[in-house]
Amino acid sequence: MSSRSPSPERDGLLRRLASQLRGTLTTTPEALEGASQDFGHFIRNRPAAVVRPQDVEDVVTVVKFCRRHGIPVAPRGQGHSLAGQSQVAGGIVLETSGLAAVHALEEDRVTVDAGILWSAVVDHTLPHRLTPPVLTDFLDLSVGGTLSMGGIGGSTFRYGLQIDNTYELQVVTGEGELLTCSRWRDSDLFEAVLGGLGQCGIIVRATVRLIPAPSHVRVYNLPYATVADQLSDHLTVVDDGRTDYVIGLALPGAGSEWNHLLQLVSYVSAERPADDRVLSGLKFQSGLESSVDSTYRDWLMRMGPQLDELKTDGRYRLCHVWSDVFVPASEIQAFAADALAEVSPSEVDHYFPVVQYAVDRRKLDLPLFRVPDQENKCFLFGILKWAEEGHWETAVAHNRSLYARARELNGTHYPHAALPLSSEEWRDRYGAAWKGFAEAKTRFDPDHILTPGPGIF
Numbered sequence: 001m002s003s004r005s006p007s008p009e010r011d012g013l014l015r016r017l018a019s020q021l022r023g024t025l026t027t028t029p030e031a032l033e034g035a036s037q038d039f040g041h042f043i044r045n046r047p048a049a050v051v052r053p054q055d056v057e058d059v060v061t062v063v064k065f066c067r068r069h070g071i072p073v074a075p076r077g078q079g080h081s082l083a084g085q086s087q088v089a090g091g092i093v094l095e096t097s098g099l100a101a102v103h104a105l106e107e108d109r110v111t112v113d114a115g116i117l118w119s120a121v122v123d124h125t126l127p128h129r130l131t132p133p134v135l136t137d138f139l140d141l142s143v144g145g146t147l148s149m150g151g152i153g154g155s156t157f158r159y160g161l162q163i164d165n166t167y168e169l170q171v172v173t174g175e176g177e178l179l180t181c182s183r184w185r186d187s188d189l190f191e192a193v194l195g196g197l198g199q200c201g202i203i204v205r206a207t208v209r210l211i212p213a214p215s216h217v218r219v220y221n222l223p224y225a226t227v228a229d230q231l232s233d234h235l236t237v238v239d240d241g242r243t244d245y246v247i248g249l250a251l252p253g254a255g256s257e258w259n260h261l262l263q264l265v266s267y268v269s270a271e272r273p274a275d276d277r278v279l280s281g282l283k284f285q286s287g288l289e290s291s292v293d294s295t296y297r298d299w300l301m302r303m304g305p306q307l308d309e310l311k312t313d314g315r316y317r318l319c320h321v322w323s324d325v326f327v328p329a330s331e332i333q334a335f336a337a338d339a340l341a342e343v344s345p346s347e348v349d350h351y352f353p354v355v356q357y358a359v360d361r362r363k364l365d366l367p368l369f370r371v372p373d374q375e376n377k378c379f380l381f382g383i384l385k386w387a388e389e390g391h392w393e394t395a396v397a398h399n400r401s402l403y404a405r406a407r408e409l410n411g412t413h414y415p416h417a418a419l420p421l422s423s424e425e426w427r428d429r430y431g432a433a434w435k436g437f438a439e440a441k442t443r444f445d446p447d448h449i450l451t452p453g454p455g456i457f
């Protein structure tokens, strides 16, 4: 079935599928238009239908039906990836947002449906003084969406990615089989799905790790004269572990200037952090630093109001042409200086600036999340550029050039980014993991019906 199929045949198929579901199948122009887009707003693929499953059995039914009729199908959490990853031309988009229950909460783990938002997960765990160890900066992303990407945050240097903090999954494979997998049970599937971009299965339920949550945080904002000083201190603080969360930022300054900032966050429960200990030996511009205290929850939810503001003033609808590459720590200063010289500060803003997260490769243990492997430390270097509609090609071309330079350094990219890759480029990117990924695809999605958006297979 595709948008080019004769309509009576297509409509008949869709009606048959709808009659087998407890949830809904819709073909309204609004639903199809919504599922044709994502947060990037520059790639559009119109599906034939949008299914909103009511339960896991609906997901099984849809996948089996799609397999029988050769219809492509893609899960969609919040559609916050940027380059068509959750889109499917002429196929079925399976919106998971209705699958949002919390099934079990224990001292060290919580089991949730894959469509639930991380903001709802923490609203459930924080009253019990528990939190996932790694959270994304924006929490209105689905658990299934970030677990299929990786899930990186300012505590990744200590705990790895969200996928590294996942205990168990329930997955519907491309054959429509519902399987439970973990590191110890059907580990091939577990490893093919976490960071697997929806290629081998649809996550329907996840059990993720919890640790004790702080009640408050102290956020330190440290300004730097140069990106080199800022990155060198970024490495110092992740090496000595003096704080709990670290992010590097380049914010637009006056004219063509960048304001370099290191943001350190100390989690507080009973004792306040000793500021001297947190700040000692760092090379920030002394006297210009500041700190602010907040509850842990308010700090976690900090980006929600910012996104609401973008929706109100129209900036949400712009093209978001974000570049996100992983570069070895020894190369990051030169890479960042060159990249910042090529971008105008007016291409980003204070909500979506240039960001850097440190990653310790020794904390990552899943094969499909690819980072440079010649050193223990690397950085995710993200330029969160926006562009007017009709002007995104230049920004994508720049992303390609940044990616090519990162590849020369054995770097990779974060696959939510605005960087469409060919199948050959994906193969190159996956390197040693490609063979296992391709074998898992053949085994778990033999008819290649799942998630064509990234263009991997």
Ligand SMILES: Cc1cc2nc3c(=O)[nH]c(=O)nc-3n(C[C@H](O)[C@H](O)[C@H](O)COP(=O)(O)OP(=O)(O)OC[C@H]3O[C@@H](n4cnc5c(N)ncnc54)[C@H](O)[C@@H]3O)c2cc1C
Pocket (backbone or CB within 6 Å): 038, 039, 074, 075, 076, 077, 078, 079, 080, 081, 082, 085, 086, 087, 096, 114, 115, 135, 136, 137, 138, 141, 142, 143, 144, 145, 146, 148, 149, 150, 151, 152, 153, 197, 198, 199, 201, 202, 203, 204, 416, 451, 453, 454
């Ligand atoms: C404002 C903003 C802030 C962000 N901040 C961060 C951050 O701090 N850290 C970070 O790591 N990322 C961040 N991201 C990127 C984000 O993690 C990814 O884009 C993520 O995929 C978005 O989740 P989603 O629910 O919107 O997924 P979608 O965009 O809907 O889906 C992403 C991909 O996963 C697949 N997929 C979705 N659900 C499932 C499922 N249940 N099973 C299998 N595959 C599935 C889709 O088909 C698609 O290929 C941010 C994005 C935005 C827009």
